[in-house]
Amino acid sequence: MYPICYSVVMAHRGALVSLSIALVLWSLTFPLVRAMLGEVPIEALLALRFTAAAVLLFAWWAVKGKTLPRGRDFWLTAGSGFCCVTAYQLLSTHGIRTVASGPASVLVDTMPIFATVFSVFLLNHRANWRTWTGLGIAFAGAAIIALGESQGKLQLNFGVGLLLLAALIFGIGTVAQKPVMKRYDSLGVTAVSFAAGALAMLCFSPNLLAISRQIPTRHIFTIAFLAVGPGALAYALWGHALSKLPVSKASASLLLIGPLTFLIAWLFFGEIPATASMIGAAFACGGVLLVHSDQTA
DSSP states (O other): OHHHHHHHHHHTHHHHHHHHHHHHHHHTHHHHHHHHTTTSOHHHHHHHHHHHHHHHHHHHHHHHTOOOOOHHHHHHHHHHHIIIIIIHHHHHHHHTTSSOHHHHHHHHTTHHHHHHHHHHHHSOOOOOHHHHHHHHHHHHHHHHHHHHHHOOOOOOSHHHHHHHHHHHHHHHHHHHHHHHHTTSOHHHHHHHHHHHHHHHHHTTOTTHHHHHTTSOHHHHHHHHHHIIIIIIIHHHHHHHHHHHSOHHHHHHGGGGHHHHHHHHHHHHHOOOOOHHHHHHHHHHHHHHHHHHTOTTO
């Protein structure tokens, strides 16, 4: 399998580098957001973060001067932004309030499975046993990490439905962006998508200006970093990777965010992961590697 993986990496090395940086940046999001919960309303935090990121992305696009999606592609891109930014963030945030963090992450990690299924039926994506087996192994690794860390038991409630719906909608939004990125520059698509998602997010935080004045300065700097790093830069890099890679490979890579989060917590915060987390991380990495070795995609 090594020669196959090497040839795949060399063929898409630019996209894989972009994807790797995006994953590392996203792995920083949860600990930073968690530190602000209780002091900053989540709707206001999301609105500030994604509005600032949208402004940065459009500034970046203005410098590059690429064409923005037009006509039907514009509305398809805007719809994907509502799915991946507004709906996903709000549904997953409210869903996790009634579901333990471990089981919640397992539910959200069903997104690559939904995205791959949609890409097979809607985009005529070809996937062989490597993709499906790899997805299964990587998802099992994510489940081991989540359940091992939280020792949580999944109970059916309204939050479970919200989290599954969040994963489903993110998968739809990801698949919707893919054909548009074949016709337009990925940065322009990402900018329009983010702007649409941010505008919709503002509707859920009508008192944003008043709330912003009450946010501690240290959290303002954290939100600014989330807007620049895990926001504008990470999503721009994700857009570039998605434009070059099949949906199954790009979305499956999101299952590496869990292991990366534990690694960062270990290196920077001294939080030693449990044995189950290390076993799960090995499964997740192996599964994603198997997905990327599928040359039929």
